[in-house]
Amino acid sequence: MDSKDHRNELNRFFKSFVHxxxxxxxxxxxxxxxxxxxxAACAVLICGFLVELSIIEWMIIFLLIGGMFSLELLxxxxxxxxxxxxxxxxxLAKAAKDAAAGxxxxxxxxxxxxxxxxxxPKL
Structure with missing residues (x-):
């Protein structure tokens, strides 16, 4: 792979983030x-700061928020x-939409x- 091909690959890679x-x-x-x-995520994050979540609790919260956003996008x-x-x-169209919403x-x-x-338990 020459440098031009490598540049094009990198360009496509970074454009995927834009998309x-x-x-x-x-x-x-x-x-x-x-x-x-x-x-809701903003409210949870604010509450998390107020009750001083542990690092493990923060990781769980971020996984849940990320999962929720990902599922909404899908x-x-x-x-x-x-x-x-x-x-x-x-x-079938209704079933597909209902299953995704489910x-x-x-x-x-x-x-x-x-x-x-x-x-x-923190309250």
Whole structure:
């Protein structure tokens, strides 16, 4: 691989982060549920500072927040893809969207339970 090819590879690599950032920004700007989770994450982070979480607790909180944002992004991607494929109401399209939303819901409930297990003893 010569230096020009290497530069092109690096350029494509860094552009992938730009595209990812654009996807995150667009989702944060337009999706109500993502905005709700962002607000909840901010509240959790503030509470974490107030109760002085341990390093392990912080790691758990960041994993949960990252997981929640990731699932919301995937849910949005699935919804947009289904909408792109068909504009008709189809049982499989509905099933795909419902399953993606269900995954977000399951993770949100589990995250809340874990959050309560972390925060309640500190109150």
């Amino acid at each position: 990812a950032g654009r996807g995150i920004w667009e989702t944060a700007r337009t999706e109500r549920n993502f905005q709700f989770h962002a607000a 849910n949005t991607a699935i919804e947009h893809t289904v909408d792109l494929i068909t504009d008709k109401h189809h049982p 995954a977000v819901c399951v993770f949100a409930v589990i995250s809340c339970i874990i959050g309560l297990l972390i925060f309640l």
